[in-house]
Amino acid sequence: MANTQPDTAFAGREYPATEPYQVGREKIREFAAAVGAQHPAHHDIVAARGLGYPDLVAPPTFAVVIAQRAESQYVADPAAGIDFSRVVHADEKFEHHRPIVAGDELVTILHVDSVTQRASISMVTTRCEIFAAGTDGAAPGEHVATVTSSLVVRGEDS
Amino acid sequence: MSEQGPELASLTVGDVVASRAIELDRATLVRYAGASGDFNPIHWDEGFATEVGLPGVIAHGMCTMGSVIGVVTDWVGDPGAIVRYGTRFTKPVPVPARGTAVVDVVATVGAVDPDAGTVRVDLTVTHEDVKVLGRAQAVVRLA
Numbered sequence: 001m002a003n004t005q006p007d008t009a010f011a012g013r014e015y016p017a018t019e020p021y022q023v024g025r026e027k028i029r030e031f032a033a034a035v036g037a038q039h040p041a042h043h044d045i046v047a048a049r050g051l052g053y054p055d056l057v058a059p060p061t062f063a064v065v066i067a068q069r070a071e072s073q074y075v076a077d078p079a080a081g082i083d084f085s086r087v088v089h090a091d092e093k094f095e096h097h098r099p100i101v102a103g104d105e106l107v108t109i110l111h112v113d114s115v116t117q118r119a120s121i122s123m124v125t126t127r128c129e130i131f132a133a134g135t136d137g138a139a140p141g142e143h144v145a146t147v148t149s150s151l152v153v154r155g156e157d158s
Numbered sequence: 159m160s161e162q163g164p165e166l167a168s169l170t171v172g173d174v175v176a177s178r179a180i181e182l183d184r185a186t187l188v189r190y191a192g193a194s195g196d197f198n199p200i201h202w203d204e205g206f207a208t209e210v211g212l213p214g215v216i217a218h219g220m221c222t223m224g225s226v227i228g229v230v231t232d233w234v235g236d237p238g239a240i241v242r243y244g245t246r247f248t249k250p251v252p253v254p255a256r257g258t259a260v261v262d263v264v265a266t267v268g269a270v271d272p273d274a275g276t277v278r279v280d281l282t283v284t285h286e287d288v289k290v291l292g293r294a295q296a297v298v299r300l301a
Contacts, residue, residue, distance in 0.1 A: 027193075034193035035224035036180065039231045041238070051236055060231065060240045060296070061224040065194055084198075085210055089219045093244030099237065148244075
């Protein structure tokens, strides 16, 4: 790939809501095991219900699974000019408006908040707004989480 | 929701509420790759990682971030009580082909907000005494 840099014209772009992501019990257990999260509310339905939840509770960073799928609409778009072999994850932030639980069907609206360049270093910040999917193709419902992610892209000569 | 959890009134800024040493090995990274869907080869392919200028295979920043928050979940007793969690990724954690990389986490009360019913927990996360996460902070709602 020739000396590409992220296209600043993508800043401010908003994508249409994704197809629904179905949060499964086994996915929550698998993700929890991968990050060593042993709290029973991630694994045991009786324990989760004992805390007042309808089903297994996702670990605090689980939403990254959903967010990264949505972000790929942007970062994997050749027109965006992001050379993934030069990407470093700079920061990540989760805001939970309510916990994600097994059985949730979630849609994500991806925003490209900023694309900035300084010398040969670029930084892109994306924001995923995650909502409960509307039933029967209706508009997204309850706001569930906000995931903000920044990537640094090194230029050819840095 | 955490009936037996910590009480806001009993917490003071600077209190150390939890600490843990977390071991990451190559199997951890492969498992995290599969669970998260992040298959970037810098997290499992030594040759690829060194070709792009890394010291070797490194942990996913999100694997470290996701692993260390467990101390807060276990302290508060309710994973749904963590309403905000953010960090910067300041240094990579190299994970050797054999053996483990140890990440140390210390959780300290950073702020108490009685009106909101929340406490900010600041995480100090180091590998071989070098900070690997910057401004790692979780806001926890206490009943």
